[in-house]
Amino acid sequence: MASAEHLELSNIIKNTHQSLRNNAKVLGADDAWQKHCADKDMLKEYSEAMRELATKHWEENCSKIQSAAKSRIHWVYDFCHYYFFKEEIVRQRLREEDIAKKINLSLDIDSGTGCFCNKILKVLDVGSCYNPFKIFKCFDVVPIDIAPASEDVFQCDFLNLKIVECSDNIEPKGKQICVLPQSAFDVIIFSLLLEYLPCPEQRQLCCINAYKLLRYEGLLIIITPDSKHVGANAKIMKSWRYNLSLLGFSRIKYDKLPHIHCMVFRKSLSIEIASRWAKLQNAEDFYHKMFIPQDFNDFDNIDINDVQQHKDVDEDIQNKLLLLNELPNF
Numbered sequence: 001m002a003s004a005e006h007l008e009l010s011n012i013i014k015n016t017h018q019s020l021r022n023n024a025k026v027l028g029a030d031d032a033w034q035k036h037c038a039d040k041d042m043l044k045e046y047s048e049a050m051r052e053l054a055t056k057h058w059e060e061n062c063s064k065i066q067s068a069a070k071s072r073i074h075w076v077y078d079f080c081h082y083y084f085f086k087e088e089i090v091r092q093r094l095r096e097e098d099i100a101k102k103i104n105l106s107l108d109i110d111s112g113t114g115c116f117c118n119k120i121l122k123v124l125d126v127g128s129c130y131n132p133f134k135i136f137k138c139f140d141v142v143p144i145d146i147a148p149a150s151e152d153v154f155q156c157d158f159l160n161l162k163i164v165e166c167s168d169n170i171e172p173k174g175k176q177i178c179v180l181p182q183s184a185f186d187v188i189i190f191s192l193l194l195e196y197l198p199c200p201e202q203r204q205l206c207c208i209n210a211y212k213l214l215r216y217e218g219l220l221i222i223i224t225p226d227s228k229h230v231g232a233n234a235k236i237m238k239s240w241r242y243n244l245s246l247l248g249f250s251r252i253k254y255d256k257l258p259h260i261h262c263m264v265f266r267k268s269l270s271i272e273i274a275s276r277w278a279k280l281q282n283a284e285d286f287y288h289k290m291f292i293p294q295d296f297n298d299f300d301n302i303d304i305n306d307v308q309q310h311k312d313v314d315e316d317i318q319n320k321l322l323l324l325n326e327l328p329n330f
C-alpha cells in the first residue's frame with residue numbers, strides 16, 4: 001500500500017507529464033516544450049519529487065520484492081556487465097558478421113574492439129535526475145537532465161543538443177552541456193525518459209541522437225513503465241523495435257518485469273544488418289512512429305486527484321487513469 005507521501009510525489013510527476021501533453025495538443029509540441037523548459041519552478045518541484053520517489057520509495061520497495069520489481073538501476077548494470085565483460089559483445093559481433101556474409105555486405109569498420117576486461121565504460125545517462133548510476137565503479141557516467149536534482153548532474157536538453165564530429169573529449173562549460181562529440185559513448189541510458197516527451201517525433205529524435213553518440217557495438221538501454229501484463233502493449237513495444245531497427249539498432253535483450261519493460265538495443269556494425277530484421281517483417285503490423293499508450297487515450301483532461309478521491313467515477317476509467325504508464329507502480 002503506497003503511503004500518502006508516495007502518492008503525493010507520484011501525482012506531481014503524473015500531473016507534470018499530463019500538463020505538458022495537454023499543452024502540446026494546444027500549442028504544438030515544440031512551443032509546449034520551450035514553455036515547459038522555461039518554467040524553472042515547476043522543473044525544480046518535479047526533479048525534487050522524482051528524486052524522493054526513486055530514492056526513498058522505489059528502491060525500498062524493490063529491495064523488499066527481490067524477484068519481482070528488481071531495481072531498474074541494477075538491471076542496467078547487470079546487462080552491461082554481461083555484455084561487455086562476459087563476452088556477449090563477441091557473440092553478437094559473430095552473429096552480425098554471419099548476417100553480413102549472408103547479404104554479401106563487406107564491413108569496412110574496425111569492429112574488433114577486443115577484450116573489455118578492466119575497461120571503464122563511458123555512459124551517458126539521459127534524464128538522469130539524481131545520477132543513480134554513479135554507484136558503479138566500472139561506469140564513467142555523464143549524467144544530463146533538463147532539471148538536475150543533484151549537483152553532479154549537468155543541465156542539458158537532449159532534444160537541443162549539438163553533436164559534433166570531433167575525436168577529443170569536450171569539456172562541459174560549468175554545470176551545462178550543450179555539445180557532445182559523436183561516437184563517444186559505450187552505453188546510453190534512457191531510464192523512464194521517453195514517456196516524458198509528449199510526441200513520438202521527439203522520442204525518435206532522442207534515439208537518432210543516441211545513435212550518433214554511440215560507438216559501433218555500443219548499447220542504447222531503454223526502461224519504460226508499464227504495470228500491465230506483457231501482452232497489453234505488445235504492439236507498441238514491437239513497433240519501437242521496428243523503428244529502432246530502421247535506425248540501425250538491433251534489439252538484443254528484452255525483459256518484462258512487473259512494472260517496466262527493459263530493452264537493450266545494440267548499435268549494429270552496419271545499418272543494413274540491423275534494418276534487415278524490420279525489412280523481413282510485415283510493415284502493416286507496426287506503428288511507424290514511437291507511440292506510447294498515452295498517445296491513444298482521451299483521459300488527459302480528467303484530474304487524477306478526482307479519480308483517486310471519488311469512488312463514483314467509472315471503475316474502468318479509474319483503472320485506465322491510475323495505470324497511465326507515467327510511472328512504474330513500484
Ligand SMILES: C[S@@+](CC[C@H](N)C(=O)[O-])C[C@H]1O[C@@H](n2cnc3c(N)ncnc32)[C@H](O)[C@@H]1O
Pocket residue numbers: 047050054126127128129130144145146147156157158159190191192193196197
Ligand atoms: C521520470 S524521470 C526519470 C529519472 C531517472 N532516469 C530514473 O530512472 O529515476 C525523467 C527525467 O527525464 C528528464 N528529461 C526529460 N526530457 C529531457 C530532455 N529532453 N533532456 C534531458 N533530460 C530530460 C526529466 O527532467 C526527468 O528528470
